[in-house]
Amino acid sequence: MPNKNEIKGTPAFIQGNEAVVEAALAAGCSFFGGYPITPSSEIAEGCAEKLPLVGGVYIQLEDEIASMASIIGASLAGAKSMTATSGPGFSLMQENLGFAYIAEVPCVIINVMRGGPSTGLPTKLSQSDVMQARFGTHGDYTPIVIAPSNVQEVYDLTIHAFNCSEMFNTPVVVLLDELLGHMREKIIIPDEQDIYIQNRRYPSVPPEFYKPHDITPDLVSEFVAYGEGYRHNITGLTHDEQGFPTSKPAEVQKMLKKLRRKIHAHRKEIIQYDEDFMDDALYAVISYGSSARAAMSAVRMARARGIRVGLLKLKTLWPFPGKRVHQIASEVKGIVVAEMNMGQMIREVDRYAMGQCKVKGALRYDGLVIEPDEIYEKIVELRTKK
Amino acid sequence: MKLETISPVHDYLRIHKKFPTVWCSGCGIGSVMHAIIRAIHELEINKNSVALVSGIGCSSRMPIYLDFNTLHTTHGRALPFATGIKMVRPDMKVIVVSGDGDALAIGGNHFIHACRRNIDISLILINNYIYGMTGGQVSPTTPLESYAHTAPYGNIDPSFDAVKLATAAGATYVARGTNYHIVQTSKLIKKSLEHKGFSMVEVISQCPVLYGRLNNMKLPTTMLEWQRDHGVNIKAWDKLPEEKRAGKFPIGEFLDDTSRPEYTDSYYKMSKEVREEAANGEE
Ligand SMILES: Cc1ncc(C[n+]2csc(CCOP(=O)(O)OP(=O)(O)O)c2C)c(N)n1
Ligand code: SF4
Numbered sequence: 001m002p003n004k005n006e007i008k009g010t011p012a013f014i015q016g017n018e019a020v021v022e023a024a025l026a027a028g029c030s031f032f033g034g035y036p037i038t039p040s041s042e043i044a045e046g047c048a049e050k051l052p053l054v055g056g057v058y059i060q061l062e063d064e065i066a067s068m069a070s071i072i073g074a075s076l077a078g079a080k081s082m083t084a085t086s087g088p089g090f091s092l093m094q095e096n097l098g099f100a101y102i103a104e105v106p107c108v109i110i111n112v113m114r115g116g117p118s119t120g121l122p123t124k125l126s127q128s129d130v131m132q133a134r135f136g137t138h139g140d141y142t143p144i145v146i147a148p149s150n151v152q153e154v155y156d157l158t159i160h161a162f163n164c165s166e167m168f169n170t171p172v173v174v175l176l177d178e179l180l181g182h183m184r185e186k187i188i189i190p191d192e193q194d195i196y197i198q199n200r201r202y203p204s205v206p207p208e209f210y211k212p213h214d215i216t217p218d219l220v221s222e223f224v225a226y227g228e229g230y231r232h233n234i235t236g237l238t239h240d241e242q243g244f245p246t247s248k249p250a251e252v253q254k255m256l257k258k259l260r261r262k263i264h265a266h267r268k269e270i271i272q273y274d275e276d277f278m279d280d281a282l283y284a285v286i287s288y289g290s291s292a293r294a295a296m297s298a299v300r301m302a303r304a305r306g307i308r309v310g311l312l313k314l315k316t317l318w319p320f321p322g323k324r325v326h327q328i329a330s331e332v333k334g335i336v337v338a339e340m341n342m343g344q345m346i347r348e349v350d351r352y353a354m355g356q357c358k359v360k361g362a363l364r365y366d367g368l369v370i371e372p373d374e375i376y377e378k379i380v381e382l383r384t385k386k
Numbered sequence: 387m388k389l390e391t392i393s394p395v396h397d398y399l400r401i402h403k404k405f406p407t408v409w410c411s412g413c414g415i416g417s418v419m420h421a422i423i424r425a426i427h428e429l430e431i432n433k434n435s436v437a438l439v440s441g442i443g444c445s446s447r448m449p450i451y452l453d454f455n456t457l458h459t460t461h462g463r464a465l466p467f468a469t470g471i472k473m474v475r476p477d478m479k480v481i482v483v484s485g486d487g488d489a490l491a492i493g494g495n496h497f498i499h500a501c502r503r504n505i506d507i508s509l510i511l512i513n514n515y516i517y518g519m520t521g522g523q524v525s526p527t528t529p530l531e532s533y534a535h536t537a538p539y540g541n542i543d544p545s546f547d548a549v550k551l552a553t554a555a556g557a558t559y560v561a562r563g564t565n566y567h568i569v570q571t572s573k574l575i576k577k578s579l580e581h582k583g584f585s586m587v588e589v590i591s592q593c594p595v596l597y598g599r600l601n602n603m604k605l606p607t608t609m610l611e612w613q614r615d616h617g618v619n620i621k622a623w624d625k626l627p628e629e630k631r632a633g634k635f636p637i638g639e640f641l642d643d644t645s646r647p648e649y650t651d652s653y654y655k656m657s658k659e660v661r662e663e664a665a666n667g668e669e
Contacts, residue, residue: 030474031470031473031474033466033469033470052653052656052657052660052661053657053660053661053664055657055661057473057474057653059469059473059653061466061469061499062466062495062496062499063495065463065466065496066463066465066466066469066495066496066499067466069459069460069463069466069467069469069470069496070466070467070469070470070473071470072459072467072470073439073457073466073467073468073469073470073471073472073474074470074471074473074474075470076457076470076471077437077470077471077474077475077478078474078475079474081470095460096459096460096463099459099460226437226455226457226471226475226478227434227435227437227455227475227477227478228434229434230455231433231434231453231454231455231456232455232456233400233449233450233456233457233458234456234457234458235450235457235458236442236458236459236460237458242403244403244404244450245450245458
């Protein structure tokens with residue numbers, strides 16, 4: 001990632017939701033299927049306006065189950081595809097999201113989070129879908145989940161989401177929240193030639209040798225769209241490398257291992273995080289999304305008062321950068337996890353800290369934005385309390 | 387072994403990969419598959435341009451066996467998956483096979499909305515009056531008083547008429563056939579594939595192992611005879627007095643409307659116009 005100051009391009013003053021649309025188009029997205037829901041609707045509206053202008057497809061489906069199904073169908077037909085939703089819709093998408101994992105279909109799902117459960121808080125702030133994005137659909141799978149914290153990152157990481165989905169034949173979930181979706185910020189839209197675009201790998205073999213789920217040396221299969229003469233089968237049943245249903249124990253295990261390993265083997269290409277003031281830190285704050293903005297202010301406040309604290313800002317949540325967190329836990333006296341839910345990411349941090357240091361949550365879950373003060377207080381508590 | 391040479395039908399089967407099928411002997415789904423293949427063969431549609439999509443159920447296993455671009459999806463959701471394919475590749479022939487539970491219960495919402503859009507997809511709805519795959523539970527087409535494993539005292543749930551539902555929801559080609567009248571059924575499927583717009587062909591099919599056994603029709607032949615005796619050609623049906631209609635159902639073609647715009651046509655026409663306007667700076 002180039003440094004922000006080095007990015008050349010066109011400045012724009014836009015909302016997070018608008019940045020999603022711009023980035024999707026830049027990444028080559030040509031299909032949007034969705035169902036309106038606050039606070040994500042501007043993404044659908046932007047796609048409805050812009051996709052027809054570039055020869056792409058916008059379609060409003062009858063519900064989110066159909067939305068998720070349509071983007072999978074579109075992707076299998078050769079389009080880069082996307083949907084956008086919020087909690088209730090994300091819940092409805094889970095079954096077909098699982099289909100995309102097992103059938104290895106690239107697509108991007110934007111979830112502009114709201115408070116839950118159920119209809120919850122449609123217009124307020126929350127980061128409570130972190131675990132749903134990790135474990136929401138049934139079965140074992142290894143998702144890629146991305147969480148920007150400002151509008152520039154919304155743009156850059158939406159492109160990263162498309163690239164990861166195309167590279168690894170997998171759905172990628174981007175978690176925004178109400179603040180990011182609706183807030184306007186100045187961003188730089190990079191020039192076209194400066195944007196890295198990944199496309200799916202076209203088969204290097206003729207149809208009779210093609211296996212849609214081939215276990216290649218780097219675990220990523222070649223992907224061909226329907227209608228190109230390959231006539232392959234895609235199923236949501238546990239399948240062999242050719243895409244035909246199987247329940248043979250050895251093949252079942254092989255398929256499940258591949259789904260996990262193709263992500264794990266490439267986690268360095270997927271995982272992104274930023275560190276600030278970590279070099280001499282005695283304490284660390286770990287945060288992501290909108291909370292990371294308050295966390296940065298809290299860290300600055302603490303530094304101004306002479307407390308040696310640093311920030312680890314996660315830009316991708318899953319796969320989790322466990323190694324780095326484990327290492328940080330070995331170097332600091334305590335970690336504060338700042339998030340807007342009742343404590344979701346803190347479980348994962350705790351799991352990797354392995355008792356090497358204290359782990360405390362700065363948690364807010366009343367629909368309002370977490371304040372720097374609340375996080376600062378937790379840092380102070382870490383220092384003073386045993 | 388060169389099985390391919392035996393019949394033109396074999397050219398469309400994944401003979402060396404996936405046979406035998408999961409279907410019970412005497413099941414009607416195989417003859418519907420045969421009827422679909424015949425229709426495609428007679429229309430000389432290139433296999434590469436056919437996408438066959440299904441949900442979950444005995445009938446939805448069909449794509450596994452056929453040498454097309456095949457997609458076996460989730461229960462009830464085949465139509466929106468197919469919609470995604472058709473929107474991106476309007477040039478492809480998109481066919482959906484579905485069971486009565488798949489299309490009318492869990493997939494009922496997708497069914498009516500696909501009809502409403504009049505998107506050029508052919509839905510072949512294999513109605514065996516029961517949930518086959520899960521072992522014989524009641525479905526939205528199980529007739530009143532019939533037995534199912536979840537209707538041990540006789541079914542009290544009123545049933546859907548897929549033909550009326552499709553017609554009311556906006557499909558533009560609607561037909562019904564049976565496995566007994568399989569030659570006619572194949573012709574109806576052929577017409578549905580030629581039709582531009584959303585088409586639905588319901589095929590009354592026998593499930594001797596579950597529906598038959600639970601309802602005193604253990605033998606496939608008994609079930610076929612039942613279809614023969616209860617499926618009345620639409621012309622004869624129209625003349626049939628009300629009291630003689632009870633328990634019977636009309637078969638044939640109910641609707642063939644080419645007047646309504648097809649959805650992908652409307653979409654790409656709109657897209658072309660706005661691009662031209664933008665290019666001419668008329669906005
Ligand atoms: C979400 C979901 N619910 C339930 C099921 C279990 N299930 C599998 S097939 C089926 C019904 C099959 O009946 P039908 O659609 O009529 O097809 P048939 O097997 O009779 O051909 C059900 C309920 C499922 N696979 N997914
Ligand atoms: S259970 Fe019924 S529908 Fe399913 S394969 Fe057997 S006979 Fe056919």
